[in-house]
Amino acid sequence: MRSITITAIEGIPMVKAGDDLATLIDTGLVHTGLKLATGDIVVCCQKIVSKAEGRVVNLQNIEPSAFADSLARRWEKDPRAVELVLRQTSRIVRNDHGVIIVETGPGWVCANAGVDESNSLEQDTAILLPEDPDASAAKLRAALKKRHGVDIAVVITDTFGRPWRDGLTEICLGIAGMNAMLDLRGKTDLGGRELHHTVVAIADEIACAAGLLMEKAAAVPVVVVRGYNYEPGEGSAKVLIRPAEADLFR
């Protein structure tokens, strides 16, 4: 039987700035009773990566600009949080219905520049995206490889909305050890017909598969995907970003 197994890694301690993620994930693996094997994909949510990397901002230190103030007044938001969003922004894609959708410096298009206010505003903090999620994934991969002596891939996920469809899904923000895209162009189906237009965002599909077990309320920040025969490679989540000039919706 050709199967893939997705396992929730439970028992990972709360993450603080400066923590070594590989150590914390090890604690979870032991608690869960799972031993990493070559070919596994370790899927890790953005929030614990950002926290470990110290990407938590104290809003009390943020001085909103006049523009941030004006947006915040109009949409009833915290002007300091809006200021933080604008500081991560290289282009405002849409600003309506109380939503600010932007292109960030590294190119992600998402609401609020990925600045996470939902779980942190009570403490007057906000969490930024990792500065370079591919590098974060590569670092975690190297640390886990060293500890376990196995060759694995790492995917860092975030929760994004999307046009046209309601509800959030997981996307791949950073990747290491595997290609983020699966290019089937030129291959044929069983009937011998060539497949066209068939480049699959396989890393986003892996992120979604992991999302089934990464329930926010249950605090499962890491999931292991076993049995997916990925294409090894250095990997970069940047190939998942459509270049602005080819994007009809930016």
Add this chain to the structure above:
Amino acid sequence: MRSITITAIEGIPMVKAGDDLATLIDTGLVHTGLKLATGDIVVCCQKIVSKAEGRVVNLQNIEPSAFADSLARRWEKDPRAVELVLRQTSRIVRNDHGVIIVETGPGWVCANAGVDESNSLEQDTAILLPEDPDASAAKLRAALKKRHGVDIAVVITDTFGRPWRDGLTEICLGIAGMNAMLDLRGKTDLGGRELHHTVVAIADEIACAAGLLMEKAAAVPVVVVRGYNYEPGEGSAKVLIRPAEADLFR
């Protein structure tokens, strides 16, 4: 260990108009050696549903309108295929770079109104989406329940592109037996903080998880997801479609 297993159902015969899908899936289950159990989600790609329902159109019988002819000339497409797209269209969302993104009668926003030319143009045919994918899912669910005496859910998937991100992913086109959305608003995380903005398009995540094994080249049209604790319900994929008036990109 909290795990989800995704299994490829292999050995499903080629599907023709009028075929009973439950019978063909049974052939695959026996070939694969998997017995359906209560709580399983049977994920089935749109193409075999459409074929079984006779949604295959002979392009030789399609007379293109002047508008279809003009679009086809501009973008070097088959005018009969463009005509077929226009007949499924209630709104053209974007028409540029050789892409026609439309809103279909039932409300899906997708390229080419979901008309599948890729594997069928050689035979001068095209495949339309099922007329009512929720109803298709409910029918398949009832047939499988009756045959196996187990309570399952059914998800029908299609492969869609999306703005901002390159590569295709699977989405849920029709669903039966489970809620397509997982609404976490009002729940709290482990720190006791309330989760906001947290409505998860769980059916799309299931579609993506199944997509990892539904490789087009390998002709795996059905996948079984086991171990995901879904919210039972009648279910409808329509809740995944953002209403046009709330959509900033339509």
